[in-house]
Amino acid sequence: MAKQVSVIIPTRNEENFIIETLNSILNQDYPLSQMEIIVADGESDDATASLVNSYVQKYENVRLINNPERVVPFALNYAIKEAVGELIIRMDSHSIYPENYVSTLVKSSFSLRADNVGARVVTLPANGGVLAESIAAAISHPMGVGNSSFRLEGNTAQEVDTVPFGCFRREVFDRIGYFDTDLIRNQDDEFNGRIIKNGGKIFLVPDLEIKYYARGTISKMMKMFFHYGLFKPLVNKKLGSAATLRQFVPPLFVLFLFTVLLLPFLGIYFQIMWALGLFLYLSLDVVVSISIALKKSRMPMLLVLPILFPLIHMAYGYGYLKGYILVNFMGRNPGGQNFGTSR
Numbered sequence: 001m002a003k004q005v006s007v008i009i010p011t012r013n014e015e016n017f018i019i020e021t022l023n024s025i026l027n028q029d030y031p032l033s034q035m036e037i038i039v040a041d042g043e044s045d046d047a048t049a050s051l052v053n054s055y056v057q058k059y060e061n062v063r064l065i066n067n068p069e070r071v072v073p074f075a076l077n078y079a080i081k082e083a084v085g086e087l088i089i090r091m092d093s094h095s096i097y098p099e100n101y102v103s104t105l106v107k108s109s110f111s112l113r114a115d116n117v118g119a120r121v122v123t124l125p126a127n128g129g130v131l132a133e134s135i136a137a138a139i140s141h142p143m144g145v146g147n148s149s150f151r152l153e154g155n156t157a158q159e160v161d162t163v164p165f166g167c168f169r170r171e172v173f174d175r176i177g178y179f180d181t182d183l184i185r186n187q188d189d190e191f192n193g194r195i196i197k198n199g200g201k202i203f204l205v206p207d208l209e210i211k212y213y214a215r216g217t218i219s220k221m222m223k224m225f226f227h228y229g230l231f232k233p234l235v236n237k238k239l240g241s242a243a244t245l246r247q248f249v250p251p252l253f254v255l256f257l258f259t260v261l262l263l264p265f266l267g268i269y270f271q272i273m274w275a276l277g278l279f280l281y282l283s284l285d286v287v288v289s290i291s292i293a294l295k296k297s298r299m300p301m302l303l304v305l306p307i308l309f310p311l312i313h314m315a316y317g318y319g320y321l322k323g324y325i326l327v328n329f330m331g332r333n334p335g336g337q338n339f340g341t342s343r
Contacts, residue, residue, distance in 0.1 A: 002034040003106055006085030010067070010075030012042035014093040015051060017213060021093045022055055022062070030102040037062045038079045039093075042070035073179040073187040080173055088173070090165040090188075096211040104208045105167035108157070115172050115200035116192060118163025119208035126216030134304035135221050136214040137296065143288045144312050160204045161244060162192040164212075172200065180238065184335045186231040193239040218308070222315040229319025230334045233327045250317030251324070253281075257314070285309050 007025055011018060018039075025037055039052045041064060055062045065082060067075040080088060087106055091097065101119065108117045123140040125132035138144045166188070176198050179187045192202055215221045229250065236242045256277065263271050289305035326332045 002031050003087055004085045005030065005035045005102060005106060006079075006083030006088045007035060007037045007091055007102070008076060008079035008083060008088060009037070009039045009091050009093055010042070010072045010079070011039055011044070011048055011052075011093040012067075012070060013044045013046045013048060015044075015046040015048050018048055018051055018093050020096055021091070022052070024095075024097045024099075025091065025102075026055075026059065026062075027099055028097070028102045029099050030106070032059075032061055035061060035102065036083070036085065038082055039064050040067045040075035040079045041065070042067040042075060069181075071181075071184045073181045073183055076187070077178045077181065080178060083170075086170055087167055088170055089167045092165055092212070094213045095165075098209065101208065101210070104205060108203065108205050108208075109167050109169065112157060112203045113201065114203045115195050116163060116166045116168050116202045118166045118202075118204055119210050120204065120206040121164050121212045122209045123212050123214050126213050129216075130298065130300045131218070131304055132214070132216045133296070133298060134301045134308055135216070135218070137292050137301065138305060138308040138312060139214055139221070141288065141292065143284070143309050157203055157205050160202055161196065162189055163202055163204050164188075164210065166192075166202075176200075182238075182333055182335070183231055183234060185227045186235050189232070190235040190238055193235065197239060218311065221308070222311055225312050225315040226319035229316035229321075230323040232320055233324040234334060237327050247320070250313045251320040252317070253313050254317035254321060281310075282306075 009021070014021075022037070022039075026032070028035070037059075039062070041049050041052065043066065049064065052062070052064045056064050063082070065078055067078055069075075076090065087109060089102060089105060105117055105119070108114065121140070123136045125136040172195065176194050180190050181187075183190055195202060215224055229247075232247055242248070256274075259274060263274060285306050288309070289302055292305060293299050293301040323334045326334050
């Protein structure tokens with residue numbers, strides 16, 4: 001008999017994507033009688049809630065709940081507390097899911113004896129423009145995201161430190177608590193880190209793919225990476241250590257750039273080494289950009305890609321350094337308030 005599954009979706013102002021997301025969930029090959037869908041809406045200013053309500057009227061297994069705090073961790077916790085499933089699958093309203101998504105995650109959860117299991121992300125452009133295509137390519141390439149496994153290619157199940165969204169056993173929340181509401185961003189990183197810290201296992205099933213729509217403008221892309229970096233030091237503080245080494249590369253890059261201010265006071269040797277380091281970085285940037293443009297047969301992307309990679313690194317790196325100062329020297333949550341141990 002199929003396991004009871006609860007799909008939870010935190011959302012706010014997603015009128016452009018929520019219908020496609022809900023349709024892809026309702027078209028799953030998993031029995032709808034064994035699957036509930038809970039959308040936690042953060043008091044959207046657009047038509048998101050009314051669009052979801054149209055599905056509530058049509059489908060008995062679709063529910064809409066309110067998230068007055070308007071941020072993701074609260075939405076997730078409200079939905080989890082309402083959920084009745086043995087397995088809880090977090091989904092995102094910016095994504096489209098293959099019809100075997102739920103069934104494959106349920107099967108993998110038990111066959112791998114995983115506390116959390118997730119799929120690989122295939123990043124799609126927000127629209128058909130060169131800029132949108134370039135952003136999607138940049139944030140799914142190792143040059144942009146390091147060795148983040150779920151954004152890269154692969155074909156074998158592997159144990160990882162985090163996965164996007166995820167399929168969790170209900171008992172995990174009973175054992176280690178809920179999502180940390182101090183973390184407006186990166187709450188999934190902290191929660192997955194807590195799973196591992198408590199002896200749990202997380203697996204990536206890379207032959208299962210989620211189609212995710214990337215941000216469509218440079219400003220939105222930079223804001224996203226800035227906030228990822230901003231909250232990472234708080235995640236590290238709560239976990240007591242850093243989960244990966246790749247997170248330190250962007251802040252080190254930003255610090256390297258800032259040393260240009262000291263060059264007039266340093267010897268010629270340091271000046272040459274700094275110039276050489278910058279030259280090597282920019283050369284790699286151009287080579288990677290050319291290879292992506294050639295692979296996609298979209299040479300106009302060369303006008304954008306060489307700019308995007310440094311912007312990604314600087315946005316994340318600056319966010320990380322600011323977050324590190326706020327958390328470790330000022331005792332503040334990057335979101336503005338003093339932080340505690342909320343979960």
